[in-house]
Amino acid sequence: MRQVPVSGTLDSRRGGDNAVFAEMWQRPFLLLDLSYFLVFSNISLFYLYPIVLEGMGATPEAIGWVMGFFSLATVLTRPLMGKLVGSRGESPVMWMGIIVVLLATIGYLFLESVGLPLFLVRVVHGIGYSAFISGSFSLVATAVSPEKQGEAYGMVGAAIMGAGAIAPPVGEILIRHGGVPVLYWTAAACALCACLAVFLAGVKPPPGSRGQQGQKVRYVPLLKDLPFLFLMVSTLLFANCQSTLVNFLALISTREGVGSGRFFFVTFFVAIIALLTMGKVMDRFGKRLFLRLAYPLFALGLLLIPGFIASWRFLLPAILCGAGMGLLFPAHNALAAGYGTREQKPAAMSFFTSVYDTGFITGAVFSGWIAQVWNLGGLFIVTGSIAVGGLLIVLFSPIRETAMRNPG
Template sequence: MNRLGKTQLAILSGPTVQARESAVNDTISSFNFFVASLSNFFFFASLNAFSLLPLYIKTLGGTESQIGWVMGSYSLTAILGQPLAGALADRFGRKRFLLLGSASGMLAAIGFAYSTQLDARFVLFRILQGIAYSSFYIANLTLVSEMVPSSRRGEAVGLFGISGLITIALSPAIGEQVIHRAGYSAFFFAAAVAAAACLLTSLALRNLSSTPQAAVASGLASLIPSARILPPILLALVFGLASGAVFVFLPTYATQAGLSRIGGFYIAYSAAAIGIRLTCGRLSDRWGRQRVILPALLLMGSGTLGLVWLVSPVGLLVVGTLTGMAHGLLFPALSAYTIDLADSEGRGRALGAFSTAMLLGHALASFTFGIIAERFGYRLIYLLASTIVMTTFMVLCRTRSRAQMLR
């Protein structure tokens, strides 16, 4: 065949080849999205089980402030580690950090299984879990954000997050049963098995896109993201503070109030968060991020305030539903908002900063609210957390109104 014939054949076959390549890429992306979601499920099935760790610390004679320090050491580690993890994930690839995170989580869970006295090992193992979270979560979330167009980013992040939200209900509920029937050691070993499943699942990811070398240099040149992502960072800080107040101290608060089981709270929280993501997942893509963030803040503030009075089985269901709805709306909108504002080559770094802000709020809640609860009681910490969220809501409303007036 002459050169002209080859050229004509290439022209005729070009669209078909491109269509096939596009179909193959879509198949790989769908497969990777499924694998990323499944590995996310196993990882958080292990990690969210440790919301029951305060009960074990209490069993060993620990105080509220010790609970705060042990639980907060995890958040503090992730605060320091996530910006670095985000930049290094941009440099070395997502999959390596998925494997590092799942392996670290498995080792930490095994370590807790052999810890029968409250000592420095608890802090060390929580630090290891902080490293696990920093490595795994930022790499996985960045990976998912790169699979979809910006017009569906909020929806994709929301659907992906369902795999983790399910474990908020399942892990504590199943964990309580394991503890009551087989003890804490079996509980920690079960968490280690879930982390091992995450490790094996992550190995199945394939054909991941590489980061351009220019992006690598940019990612390592500075761990500090662009100033334009400051708004979602500050909102993530407030969200983390309120969530930390709820999740860190609720188990011991409920026990003090005479409730032996709190699994209903986690089920309500998870069901509400999943339900609102399935039904309203595209709202931030269609209406804009801030139009979804505002009502989500109102829900979070209301749910947190409810813990001042609603300490009963039915009350916990109400609080779990309100705060779960807030999470289901707020987290995908804030994540997508952060990615929207970030440079394309620094998404890992930007998401690292976003998640760091959330955990900083969580750590502040653990350390400061633990001391306040020990001296003045639990109700005051939930009143303070709600006040902070409601104040943020009002400031954001006022800022938004001023911006619209200036247009």
Template structure:
């Protein structure tokens, strides 16, 4: 039969109609995630204008509102992963999508900056669960030899959703105002919910992944597809006892310097997400949402076309090149000389971001014992979230100096931080010792 079996296990390749069901699932899960991140992207070009305009708050408030999302996304991931292992991927994905929709609806509440921060925190928690359950679900349904490919597709659905969402959000705002953007941010996750209802339920999980799959999975902030993942009944697979509940694993040394480099890089991303619209509006250039879309589209295109670089060129050199490209792009945007110049900066920044994560993650994988890789990658990913959470408020603080609205200075400061991160990633990982198993 085409659907999952009554026990929850997907039909095997030998069963009639199994292949179409698996193909449908592999396509529908990223599609559901795409809609959730379209909701996230839709508010990015609009929230800074709303905070500065109708609410009349400061640049620091803009940064806090934009960065709040990442805090609960990081917190929500381990909780979502534990629940997904104990119950089902579908249930956690559905809860995450409903939570994200509730967060979108909270934008309607006239509660000022505090209300916006609360809404962003709720959305972040929901999308942390969407991340975790989505990538685990798609791995469950994918043959081992195709896992790296479909995880890459899953990652593209995230950046693609943000890219499409920013275009849609700006178009809705220009045509109908803030409230209709909030409505889109409320409805889009519910479309993903409807898609998830038609997706087959996974069964027992596949064997451990290769290091390249671990790298791809880590970017999504989800439990790695392996080591191995527990079955949906909650029993540990492969006979490995689970880590004691509530116990925080020790930070492996292999994740520290690459993690700090990633944190610095994401301060640049937080600056872009929070202030590119305000910068270009302030300079009379406009089209900030279009520039942000060029940035995210470049990330997607670069991942598709240049994903081989860290393996062939070397992870350290690729991380350095990515960091320099990102810093140059953000500084170029900061000059805000003209729209074409800003677009060149957006392309450079997107190219850099596309290289930085897989390069640094590969350094962590190569310097970590296989038995400790999941822990190392979990910690490494947390630096990603911290960078976003810190980056936007940092940029807002810099922008508020010198009489306020000093957005060019914020971009120049972010570029300097990104450049420092590039050299931390390159120089700090020379002869990095291998991390053994972590208690």
């Protein structure tokens, strides 16, 4: 396979700390971004899995456990994946993750009831996803210069959000016209094409190298770094709010007698535009500034949902939420990528992505409890208030724009 120049290669270790993507809109990074879209399309198609489980006769409680096992496996294995990235390198861990996702997806074809085999497949699927996330996010953190990480993570976020917006409705069409097996084969094809995208991009370990000479990944320095911990708290709150929006908007829309599709379309459209266009601006003026600008937009959008969702005024909270998510996602990612030395970045990005995924779990559980003890309108008031809490953290905490090279 043709080798790309050092400045454009996806292998961050060939040239040491100076090897970075020259441009985001060149072939290597675009293919890496495509792999994000394809892997997340695989995951997003399984947002419809509760429908399949219901057809198997699963109770709502059982459905919750089945869906939750994937997320639990993802979060609990993330620290291990960070260590694997440090010892083996980003590329092998990414490859392992995609292959495991592919095998797990094929495994769904042989499941006909809720039992131990199904839970095992969910766990394996989550482990593969965890490996891909750890390897790929660490790769972007190390192979992209700090001056371009806002743009890079903006493009990554656009790919991820695009998959989340497109895959579920496509999955509904596939199930309606071809049945559940077609859904599984399509998800498997996404994983297979992700392998091809990574291969064509040139993601492979350098000859004779095992990671950073088998360097040991340590999480303790990060836990001693107060600015990093404040950034993680902000990340957790943001993910919690995002999870609530994704999981409960359909319910409050149904209660008000309207569909949720129009809101999601506007929100994702605005978010993707922001992700693709604001990255360079963020790199120029600072990621922390954009955290401060985006949280008010996101908080106000969440607070307006109960009163605006039933009329044409839904456009205002939809636009505000989309702009907020489109700015908060790359800003948090790029700030996290700036912490630590080259050797510490696998730990930093594994820790960050684990916290982000944890926010999606706590968002669903905590928000479900709030909706039950209060109501859906009250839930979005509480969620908007949590976003205000995120704003207070980024305003008054010691989160740094450029992290110290040796935290702790």
